[in-house]
Amino acid sequence: MRKLVLLSRKGGTGKTTLSVNLAVAAMAEGYSVSVADLDLQGSAGSWAQARGGAAPDVRPANGGTLFPLANDAERAGRDLLIMDTPAGGDAISSAAIRLADLAVLVSRPSYFDLAALVPAAQAVREAGRPAMVVLNQAPSRRAGVESPIIARAVEAARVLGFPIATVGLRARVAFQESLWRGQGVLEFEPRGAAAAEIARLWSDVADTLWPERIEHRGAAE
Ligand SMILES: Nc1ncnc2c1ncn2[C@@H]1O[C@H](COP(=O)(O)OP(=O)(O)OP(=O)(O)O)[C@@H](O)[C@H]1O
Ligand SMILES: [Mg+2]
Numbered sequence: 001m002r003k004l005v006l007l008s009r010k011g012g013t014g015k016t017t018l019s020v021n022l023a024v025a026a027m028a029e030g031y032s033v034s035v036a037d038l039d040l041q042g043s044a045g046s047w048a049q050a051r052g053g054a055a056p057d058v059r060p061a062n063g064g065t066l067f068p069l070a071n072d073a074e075r076a077g078r079d080l081l082i083m084d085t086p087a088g089g090d091a092i093s094s095a096a097i098r099l100a101d102l103a104v105l106v107s108r109p110s111y112f113d114l115a116a117l118v119p120a121a122q123a124v125r126e127a128g129r130p131a132m133v134v135l136n137q138a139p140s141r142r143a144g145v146e147s148p149i150i151a152r153a154v155e156a157a158r159v160l161g162f163p164i165a166t167v168g169l170r171a172r173v174a175f176q177e178s179l180w181r182g183q184g185v186l187e188f189e190p191r192g193a194a195a196a197e198i199a200r201l202w203s204d205v206a207d208t209l210w211p212e213r214i215e216h217r218g219a220a221e
Contacts, residue, residue: 002080002101003099003101004100004103005097005104006083007093010107015085019082024184029202032077032078032080033078034057034073035059036069036081037084038063041086042060044084050181061083063091066092083096097127101209102205102209104131104205105120107136109135109137110153114157133163138169140170165204166204167197172194174195184198186198
């Protein structure tokens with residue numbers, strides 16, 4: 001079983017939105033998924049409750065229960081454990097970082113968000129874990145022109161010393177509407193732009209967690 005942690009010290013960057021959307025993307029490819037909801041707000045849990053049909057196994061957890069939960073998930077034959085962390089919760093996050101095979105550092109493309117990501121990146125580096133940075137809630141192009149804050153954010157994100165995901169996610173209504181139904185954007189609007197972004201992000205994440213996917217693709221080409 002591979003373990004993925006979504007991190008940011010700031011609230012509202014999109015950790016839970018990406019956790020549930022990556023869970024849906026993984027399930028669509030046949031992976032069996034558990035989600036450890038480390039946030040007392042229980043957002044991932046309420047998303048799963050709103051969901052009809054097959055759902056990832058979402059369990060509330062804290063720093064103390066995370067290890068047994070991960071063991072249970074492994075024994076239950078899960079392929080992937082996604083750990084959704086709370087904003088700020090440094091002790092909880094460090095327990096999750098220690099377990100993780102990959103950390104996804106989530107940030108809006110804003111100065112405050114990126115600055116707040118520095119300690120999270122540092123904690124991941126100290127734990128010797130691989131990570132990638134994902135910019136979320138980026139503004140859309142206006143008349144075909146990219147907002148200058150995106151280039152600035154990418155430049156700032158490079159300073160964190162981890163690769164930046166090959167896709168940035170825009171602020172899109174589909175990311176919000178889908179949550180009301182307990183869906184991921186891949187289910188809500190399979191041909192939409194949000195779905196395309198999540199598919200690319202999942203591919204980046206999955207190729208990092210299971211490098212053999214890349215080899216298999218290479219052999220098939
Ligand atoms: N790409 C996006 N486009 C539009 N809305 C988004 C996007 N990503 C997240 N949101 C919205 O932003 C809000 C915060 O997202 P979310 O709850 O996933 O963040 P979080 O990092 O988990 O927050 P917290 O730190 O409180 O746990 C939610 O209302 C969510 O629907
Ligand atoms: Mg959250």
